[in-house]
Amino acid sequence: MHKIYYELTITLKDEFVEFIADFVANIAGDGLELSNGKIIVRSESDLTYVKDALVSLEGTLNGSIYMDYVLEEKKNEDWIKNYQNSIKPIEAGQFYIFPSWYTPKEGLINIKIDPALAFGSGHHASTFSCLETISKFVKDGDTIIDVGCGSGILGLACRKIGAVVDLCDTDPVSIESCKENFILNQETYHDLWEGSIDKTKNTYDVVIANIIADVLKFIAKDLISACKTNGFLILSGILDKKEGLVKDSFKDLKLEQRILKNEWVTLVYKKQ
Numbered sequence: 001m002h003k004i005y006y007e008l009t010i011t012l013k014d015e016f017v018e019f020i021a022d023f024v025a026n027i028a029g030d031g032l033e034l035s036n037g038k039i040i041v042r043s044e045s046d047l048t049y050v051k052d053a054l055v056s057l058e059g060t061l062n063g064s065i066y067m068d069y070v071l072e073e074k075k076n077e078d079w080i081k082n083y084q085n086s087i088k089p090i091e092a093g094q095f096y097i098f099p100s101w102y103t104p105k106e107g108l109i110n111i112k113i114d115p116a117l118a119f120g121s122g123h124h125a126s127t128f129s130c131l132e133t134i135s136k137f138v139k140d141g142d143t144i145i146d147v148g149c150g151s152g153i154l155g156l157a158c159r160k161i162g163a164v165v166d167l168c169d170t171d172p173v174s175i176e177s178c179k180e181n182f183i184l185n186q187e188t189y190h191d192l193w194e195g196s197i198d199k200t201k202n203t204y205d206v207v208i209a210n211i212i213a214d215v216l217k218f219i220a221k222d223l224i225s226a227c228k229t230n231g232f233l234i235l236s237g238i239l240d241k242k243e244g245l246v247k248d249s250f251k252d253l254k255l256e257q258r259i260l261k262n263e264w265v266t267l268v269y270k271k272q
Contacts, residue, residue, distance in 0.1 A: 005076045008047040010039040010054065011068040014263075015239045018124075018212065020054070020065070025173050027053055034124075047071060092128045093135025095157055100184070109160045112184050113153055126236040129259045129266035130154050130210050136257075137232050137268060138163055142205040143190075145226060147197045148215070148237075152178030152189075154208050159187045166191045166200065197222045208234045213242035220249035227271045232256065236266040243267075 012020060014037045021032055021039050028050050033040040041047055051069050058065060089098035089105070096108035104110040134154065138144060140162030146155035149167035151174070159165045159182075167189055169175055175194050182189055193199055196219060197207075207227045209216060216223070216235055227233050233253065238246050243265045247255075253269035 003076055004073055005042055005044045006047045007072045007074055008041040008050055009070040009072075010041070011037060011070075012039070012065060013037060015212075015242075016065050018237070020067070022171055022173075023057060024050060024054070026171065044076070090128065092131035093133075095131050095135065095160070097131070097153065109157070111153065111156050111160060113151055113156075113181055114184070125262040125264040126210050126238070126266060127153060129261050129264070130208065130234060130236045131157055132259065133234050133257065133266060133268050134158055134161070134208070137234065138206050143202070144206040144208060145197065145200065145202075145204045147207065147209040147219070147223065148174075148211040149178050149192075150174050150210070152181045154210060155189060156181060156185055156187060158206070158208075159189065160185075163206070165189045166202065166204070168193050168195055168197060168199065170194065170196055197226055200226060202226070203228045203231075205231045206234065207231070210234075210236040213238045213245045216246050217249045224250070224253070224271065229271055231271050233269040233271065234266065235269070236264070238265040238267065239263060240265050 017034055017039060021034055024032060024041060028041055031042055041050060051071055054067060058067060087099050089096060089102050091108060094109050096105040096110050097113055099114050100112055134157045138158050138161050142163040144158045144163045145166040147168055149155055149169045152167060155165045155167045167178055172194055178192060203226055205228055207223050209223055223233060235246060240263050246267060250269050253271055255267060256270050257268040259266040
């Protein structure tokens with residue numbers, strides 16, 4: 001074990017945490033820790049290149065995202081173990097989400113997820129709310145698609161209920177993470193591809209998209225087209241101040257449920 005490691009702390013608006021975390025995940029093969037308005041990257045290699053890449057990204061985005069950086073050199077006191085100890089299991093709906101260093105829980109549907117580069121271990125408000133809605137709206141035998149699948153946690157939840165599951169993500173890191181988590185849980189999916197929902201010609205009983213409001217608006221027609229008549233769309237990753245943007249794009253559907261948790265909104269629509 002190296003005697004030192006490097007820690008890069010990125011402070012930014014909470015609404016951009018997922019976007020920047022995905023960007024960092026694609027260039028840094030090390031662990032990320034996410035919290036409200038903060039991303040921490042740790043590595044035994046110097047992380048200056050990550051900071052430089054983010055500064056360059058800020059310039060490309062013309063200042064629409066502002067970030068503060070603190071890069072420190074620290075003594076290695078087994079930070080991986082400390083990080084693991086900071087990740088606790090959660091219960092959401094009928095699901096128990098736990099890392100592999102914990103044991104399953106009786107009476108709940110167990111999903112094993114080891115926090116990694118791809119976002120989605122159930123702790124973020126939008127993922128938590130999606131798990132609650134899946135408990136209510138997904139049933140055995142349903143066909144579902146998880147758009148922007150990340151770690152695959154939502155697709156796994158649907159599969160555990162007995163649904164037939166397709167998944168897609170534009171991020172290759174997420175695709176690999178999704179594959180690994182299905183293997184970890186000894187589950188299978190029907191199809192998984194790199195890209196978005198426009199690559200499928202199938203229709204589904206439930207369409208799930210836990211992304212961000214701007215992307216939901218951009219792919220709204222594809223999401224609606226992929227949903228069967230009388231099927232449901234579960235839309236999440238929506239910051240409350242962007243809720244109107246999404247509602248305008250899905251106004252022809254019936255709103256079945258709205259969940260607000262920590263400024264994050266989840267909307268469930270029925271296609272009639």
